[in-house]
Amino acid sequence: MHEFxxxxxxxxxxxxKITDIxxxxxxxxxxxxxxxxxxxxxxxxTAFKPINPLIAFSMKSNSSLAxxxxxxxxxxxxxxxxxxxxxxxxxxxxxxxxxxxAGVGKKTEEIxxxxxxxxxxxxxxxxxxxxxxxxxxxxxxxxVSVAIRINPDVIPKTxxxxxxxxxxxxxxxxxxxVHKIFNMRWxxxxxxxxxxxxxxxxxxxxAGPFEDAIKKxxxxxKTYKIDVEYFxxxxxxxxxxxxxxxxxxxxxAKRVIPLLKKSGLKIILEPGRFISGNSGVxxxxxIYTKRTPRKKFLIVDGxxxxxxxxxxxxxxxxxxxVKVSEHSSETCEKVDIVGPICESGDFLGKERLxxxxxxxxxLAVMGAGAYGFTMxxxxxxxxxxxxxxxxxxxxxxxxxxxxxxxxxxxxTIPKALK
Ligand SMILES: *Cc1c(COP(=O)(O)O)cnc(C)c1O
Numbered sequence: 004m005h006e007f008x009x010x011x012x013x014x015x016x017x018x019x020k021i022t023d024i025x026x027x028x029x030x031x032x033x034x035x036x037x038x039x040x041x042x043x044x045x046x047x048x049t050a051f052k053p054i055n056p057l058i059a060f061s062m063k064s065n066s067s068l069a070x071x072x073x074x075x076x077x078x079x080x081x082x083x084x085x086x087x088x089x090x091x092x093x094x095x096x097x098x099x100x101x102x103x104x105a106g107v108g109k110k111t112e113e114i115x116x117x118x119x120x121x122x123x124x125x126x127x128x129x130x131x132x133x134x135x136x137x138x139x140x141x142x143x144x145x146x147v148s149v150a151i152r153i154n155p156d157v158i159p160k161t162x163x164x165x166x167x168x169x170x171x172x173x174x175x176x177x178x179x180x181v182h183k184i185f186n187m188r189w190x191x192x193x194x195x196x197x198x199x200x201x202x203x204x205x206x207x208x209x210a211g212p213f214e215d216a217i218k219k220x221x222x223x224x225k226t227y228k229i230d231v232e233y234f235x236x237x238x239x240x241x242x243x244x245x246x247x248x249x250x251x252x253x254x255x256a257k258r259v260i261p262l263l264k265k266s267g268l269k270i271i272l273e274p275g276r277f278i279s280g281n282s283g284v285x286x287x288x289x290i291y292t293k294r295t296p297r298k299k300f301l302i303v304d305g306x307x308x309x310x311x312x313x314x315x316x317x318x319x320x321x322x323x324x325v326k327v328s329e330h331s332s333e334t335c336e337k338v339d340i341v342g343p344i345c346e347s348g349d350f351l352g353k354e355r356l357x358x359x360x361x362x363x364x365x366l367a368v369m370g371a372g373a374y375g376f377t378m379x380x381x382x383x384x385x386x387x388x389x390x391x392x393x394x395x396x397x398x399x400x401x402x403x404x405x406x407x408x409x410x411x412x413x414x415t416i417p418k419a420l421k
Contacts, residue, residue: 006042007367012329013326014325016034016284016393017393017395017396019397022326024393028389028391030305031286031309032390032391033284033388034392035065035067035070035391035393036282036392036393045077046252047278050251051252051256051272053256053260054263054264056269056270057269057272058079059101059102059271060074061082061275062081062083063374063377064374064377065275065372065373067376068094069402071091075096075097080102080271082104082105082273084104085113089120099121099123100121101123102123103123103124103125104122105125107128107132107173111135114139115139118140118143118147124149124233126152127149136149140194141193146194147193148194148195149191149195150197150199150200150233151181151185151200152174152175152176153181153220154168154170154176154177155175155215155216156170156177157219159204159212160208161205161206162206162318164315165204166203168212168216169204175201184196185227196231197233199220199231199233199235200237201216201217201236202273204239205241206276207240208248210250210258213236214258217236232268234266234268236263236270236271236272238275242370242373243281276373276374281369284368285305285309285310285351285367285368286366286367287303287305287366287368288363289360289363289364290343291362292361292362298339299338299339300339301338301339301360302343305342305351306349306383307350308344309375309379310368310371310379311378312375313351313352314349314350315378321370322351322352322367322368323357323366324357324366324367325367326364332358335356336359337354338357338360340352340357343383345383376390381410386406386409386410388404389403
């Protein structure tokens with residue numbers, strides 16, 4: 004469920020018409036529903052109540068300060084993957100003991116600042132990284148908690164670019180190496196190796212692969228009598244973009260809770276997309292329409308620099324006009340919705356049946372709350388768009404659109420060229 008729906012032929016976000024927001028905020032922009040964000044978080048919270056896990060929202064799906072703050076304020080922890088996300092997490096006022104830090108390439112300064120902040124633990128992904136955290140922790144004279152990320156070699160049944168839990172990807176460590184590490188705890192006097200972590204991929208629609216990964220990991224811990232306190236089962240819960248039929252939080256919980264409960268470990272979940280995906284839309288305006296012998300195009304003011312998922316993963320996002328009329332369905336035609344960027348790969352949707360659109364019409368690209376703004380760029384020297392959050396009948400511009408000055412911030416022309 005989400006808070007985007009039609010009333011009197013107008014698409015609303017919570018209590019506000021999107022056309023009304025577009026009167027004061029220039030398109031394109033991202034639009035988030037506070038209520039949907041919190042609802043999705045609470046759905047997981049409720050479903051997992053019997054084991055009361057830490058739910059650490061994956062910031063890379065949406066790191067807007069307002070979005071992160073909204074979740075933190077409602078009790079969420081955070082899953083971070085960089086020093087930049089740590090910086091944002093701190094600004095959002097997160098409790099350090101609710102922060103976990105993953106990623107294969109954490110740099111010295113990033114590790115240091117996370118130790119200083121006092122995060123719950125690192126999810127370490129290599130022996131080199133363990134050595135690095137050990138030497139920094141020693142320098143601080145601190146004992147630092149670390150979970151080892153395991154690559155359980157399961158098949159997550161998702162797009163190959165977002166599958167992480169198969170052998171052969173750069174993520175995590177194989178069981179044998181993990182076993183070796185736990186046997187050599189003495190090598191790490193400043194580390195408390197008190198957890199294991201798996202994250203097998205993203206947009207996974209069925210609980211099966213999660214069950215596989217959890218079972219494999221628990222069997223491993225049992226077989227080798229490895230003693231840990233935490234089991235971080237990662238994120239990756241899929242959502243509905245078009246006709247998918249993803250597991251609900253309730254069904255997912257029903258399948259995995261029995262396994263987890265029996266383990267007696269403290270559980271951590273790292274959902275990103277499940278919370279933020281359908282909490283946001285990308286709002287864009289038709290600049291031109293164009294008919295060629297083979298196709299009709301709607302050329303819109305939002306491009307692949309703003310929302311890259313269609314270009315990068317051939318991801319499907321539902322695209323709908325924010326205003327329809329009684330007769331809209333009679334005028335439907337097949338169109339490609341494309342951006343202004345000079346690349347053939349710059350499209351938001353292909354061969355979509357849409358009511359006839361004209362210059363100035365506004366479209367909503369649905370399900371754009373996760374991996375939308377966070378993956379945006381300045382390609383073609385396009386300032387990145389605004390982000391807006393709706394709370395009931397109010398809306399707030401939570402990030403101003405970038406300016407041309409922002410585009411060249413920090414750049415100089417060397418004297419030799421003057
Ligand atoms: C990306 C990521 C997540 C979140 O994935 P979603 O599919 O958005 O739920 C969780 N944990 C780790 C380690 C990640 O890299």
